[in-house]
Amino acid sequence: MISDPPIFNSSPVLEGTDEDQLLRVSLGPQHPSTHGVFRMNVELDGETVVKLKPVFGYLHRNHEKIAETTGYLGSMPYTDRLDYICPLSNNWAYALSVEKLAGIEVPERAQHMRVILAELTRLVNHTAFMGFILADMGAWGSALMYAFREREKILDLFEDLTGARMMANFMRFGGCRNDFPDGWDARLRTLIDHYPHFLDEMEEFLLGNEILLARTRDVGALPKESLINGGVTGPMLRAAGVNHDLRKADPYGIYDRFSFRIPLGEVGDCYDRIMIRFLEMRESLGILKQAAAALPGGDFVNPKIKIRNFKPPVGESYARVEGPKGELGFYLVSDGGPNPYRYRVRPPSFINLTLLEDMCLGLDLADVVIILGSIDIVLGEVDR
Amino acid sequence: MSADPAVVLESLRAAIVGLRADLRRNPGPAAQHSILVDPDHLLPVMRHLRDHCGFDLLTNLAGIDWPDPKLADAVAVPDDAGDAAVRAAGGFLEVVYHLDSTKTRGAPLVLRARTADRSDQVSIPSVVGVFRSAEFQERELFDLFGIHFTGHPDLRRILMWDAFEDHPMRKDYVAPDDYEYEPTPHGDVLEKARKHDPPKP
Amino acid sequence: MIPLLILAPLILLAAVGAVWKARPVHAALFLALALSFTAVLYLALGADFIGLVQFMVYVGAVAVLIVFSLLIIHRGDESEEAARRRRALPLGLLCALPVPVVILAAVSRGAPTTVEGAPVLSVRQLGTLLFTTHAPAVIAVVVLLTAVMVGAALLAREPQPDRRP
Amino acid sequence: MNDATSSPKPPGKRWSLPGAGLLKGMAVTGRNLVGSFFTKERMTTVQYPEQRAPISPNFRNFPFLVHDGDDPDAGLRCVACSICEKECPPQCIYIVLERDAEGKSLKRPKIFDIDVSVCMNCGICAEVCPFDAIYMDGEYELSTGDRFEGLLFHKERLAKSADYHMRLRPKEATQVMERRKAEEEKKAAAAAAKAAKAKAVKDADANPTASANPKPEGGEA
């Protein structure tokens, strides 16, 4: 029986601080390391954080209202703009939800293509994360440039396949928009073989570094129960040791055919989160190898589904995908018309921020930056 | 405990005496059936689900605005057996909860709670006391739908700026066109589009 | 003599500034200015070692620490500070009265104003002197200083609540 | 859950030379520093104005209208059916059908504007167009000084020849060409068949008794 969590009292000022000595600082919305237009009203006693209030809404464009006045297909390019670092996993989550809503089944080749693209997106996201977390710590962009050099190779693959490096708009209801161009899966295999060199180089650069150990050990750790209760999902949750990965917990696509493992940490501080993302990258490479090997022939989209005035039957559906940042879900309610009646996005970055204040209380301003970096938020998804 | 609503409903009825809740069938092929719970019983139901039924992760809160209840009952079909808490003629606001479990595998459990009507009685008890993850999501529903969550520690607008009055996600929301207007033909493209398929009432 | 004529009024001005200024930080900076001018005075008189040590110790350490403590307690309402200063003026003048009297007495009795004949010591000789003939005095000072250091550290360490989770 | 307690590098091992991790970090930057002079694979910088990175054939930027033959106005494939205008998510296409004097549609767009400041080059218009009239362009140097007129592409600027499309995307263009040729033949065959049937009916009128047509002709294809 978990006792009720410390109900969030609106001003949890730490004991032992007199009011007038506080320094009120607003970190953001225009700040070098808030990963976008995100603002935190921080009250500091000297260097220690006494109170931290996140402020959202700077990038809010009411994506869900736009979806209610656009057709099902028209919303697909908008899902690229949710978490613009991993557009293909957003597309897949939306396509999965519409397929469940309309009962469409997906041919074999498309399922394999989707797994390949989702795991490539996970590599892109975690590689960029390594670069950003080091830049937040002040390593002047060296790790950032190595990470982006490798990320560009994957984005070139996306550009050849979908037409755009990031704004893929590639999944359709029942499969994908077009097939692999010739020579694409050969280049995919060379990328998979070459990627571990980059991972070894980054691990050598990152994990033994005493300064990094000092900066990330025991910073922003929370017990397992309050993380689960706070709705945290994704690498942050697994870093605390909770075995909850949707690819295994609620299998979708054809993940149950591939053998891969879920890395779990122990303490759940920033160091574990970095380490978990490293191990996840290695697992993704394993999945990619198996999926690329088992890629069947056949059509890449379900031919029976027509693109224009697509009207799913009345009903609702909630489908979710294990995105690189956590559980990305789409809840659709259809009233039989061409536009969805209600279109709700379950944003992992937004909900992972619920416990930001609990992690930062009592730590320094420099730790707040690292903790925010380790949560890995993208403002397109937080503000929708 | 498996996420099948029927089984969960039985365990809830056993645990909470005089529970007003019924099973709602999802007509679409997704077949994700849900349990409609009366707002007064929401907190005990949530506490029971978290402590005894193992649903410890509240992943998603979705708000839906139902101006006409018939459409709501078309999407979440009440089976006649249950003592359907049939609404009066007016519309209402609805909150859909998706509860997941980190211990057992499977799809999430779907719960629904409905307000009395769309204008003044729009309050639903806040579940932040039971699931801390609902805190920001409830603030978002308050901001975009106007559903008032009683017992929420810090109910403020989260996405819109504080001076904003209306609730944008309501079906009858009219977007203010007070921003400066750029004279591009795009303007009449919007008019043309509005003629093609006018937004539903 | 010329450097003395130039530097003395400067030191006086800086000292008055240090006393007169309402804002504590300005006062501290004027104090640092006064001390650095005295260091320049030592250098002008050829005592290199003393001048550099004076500059290093006073401006480098004392002034910085005063300023640092001011930075920590950066709340300070300067408004009623000026009023208090008005009331203290007569008392201050009264105490300052004997100083010009002593100076005038010394100058009228023809105290030597020049400085020749003072032994010019090189750093090496100074070092050997300090650690041979005056060794016990140096050791006493060292012990005293360490005691003061340890005392200050203990006093400053008010029980900080360890806030690390 | 098998607890394979293995981790690639046991960080914080029992006795480590302090500072060794830092030196390893410097070794990595050093290797990159030296490597950047030798292994070309590390240096990915493209000096833009002088060198240009080749765009991939599948790259899509703003759309363009395809016209057969060389006269952009006559050979335009677009029949102003405005399906793309309805399907475009941000509503940035604006089509006005050209009608002749007494209002009969000439199956040609009088005005075809794309507001490029709104278009997000998602490619849905190219996907839903049944007449292969609109495809995504590969040209990306479109900067202009004027925010309103400069970013509003009219029909003249959008129209490009079919062989430009062939040069831009050879594989896709050839498929389109074959499909159009196949339709041409089918339509020609249908027209021929219809013409033959009309001739046959005419013959029948000329000599009604000669050959009563055994079975009434179905609607033409």
Added chain:
Amino acid sequence: MTASPAAVDAAGWFAPEQLPMLPQRLVEHLLSLTGAPEVLISIAGIAASAGTVLLVFSSAFALLSLIERKVLARAQNRIGPNRAGWFGLLQPLADGIKMLTKEDVVPDKAEKFLHFLAPVLIVLPAILALGVLPYGRDWTPLPLEAGLLFFFAIGALTELSVFIAGWASGSKFPMLGAMRAISQMVSYELPLILSALGVVMVSGTLSLQEIAAQQSGFHFGFIPAWNLFTPWGLVAGLLFFICSIAEANRSPFDLPEGESEIVAGHMTEYSGFKYALFFMGEYLGLFAIAGLGITLFLGGWQPPVPGLAYVPSWVWFAAKISVVIFLYLWIRASFPRLRIDQLMRFAWLCMIPMALLTLPAAAIWHFTGRGAFSWLVTLPLLLVPWIILGNVFNRRLAPGRRRYRFADG
């Protein structure tokens, strides 16, 4: 500097070895021809030698700002500025013009005069400190008898100026930056001076020319007799190098302007040429501290290899200072930043004890005959505590090994 020598050995002036003194001698020679009074000639001579130092080091500052960006770029697989001029050589000029033409914004809550004074006070000590370093065999612009003491005395002024910059800007981030800067500089000045003390003890003098001169000669023919190649000198040199990074506010210790946390620290409210002055102060301070490090531990202008006598001495000084500066750039490209309390703990718990240890080690090394035997005695005395201290420090910081389990259930 002696009065102007007779014209006959004027040929000597142009020898490569005497090149740095050339401007001073020319000015003095010309003035003496015009028959100006003696005092004026000596003042002009000093001004000329000061002018050479300023000219050389401001051009070196311009070059370093370009080379830093080039080296950082290459370490990150980029090319670095190559648009302005040939290979980017005009980039410093371009930066200078940009800085001059940028509008000089002064926040209204700032103390106007102090806000203006701070950048000047940052550049001043760096230039003064440059005057006292021995650049060649017999050329030191300001040959003081207590040169090292002068260097540290002037160095103490930078803390005051950083505080003025931070406090006078009036807004929050500079205040935080000033707090961090002072606490960092004060706590790293101590190990800096302590590690230099070993050299003073062994060479017995405070004058830098003496220290550099004493490090001549070679052991066993090829190891130069620099202070670095002694057991205590190795550790003291390393400590001095680390503390010099902290004094110059550079990479692992660039907390005062940690831009990912407090935007630009005490320099946030500055723009235009005042911002450029801050950078000039930082880079000249870097040259000064690197120059001092070379003089104390790497034998100033002593040649590293016995054979090359004809190479002028100041070339060796330039070569060594560029190697040390390259080390700074390399470190800047590869280390994240420390947190303020770790920084302080590292200074007080790790640097100062080690620095104190080098003093008895130097004494033991001196009294056991400075030969191979003394190596055997002093080296373990220094290395063992380093290992122990390092591991205790690491274990306290990074307790316990982390195990990661894999669940495929």
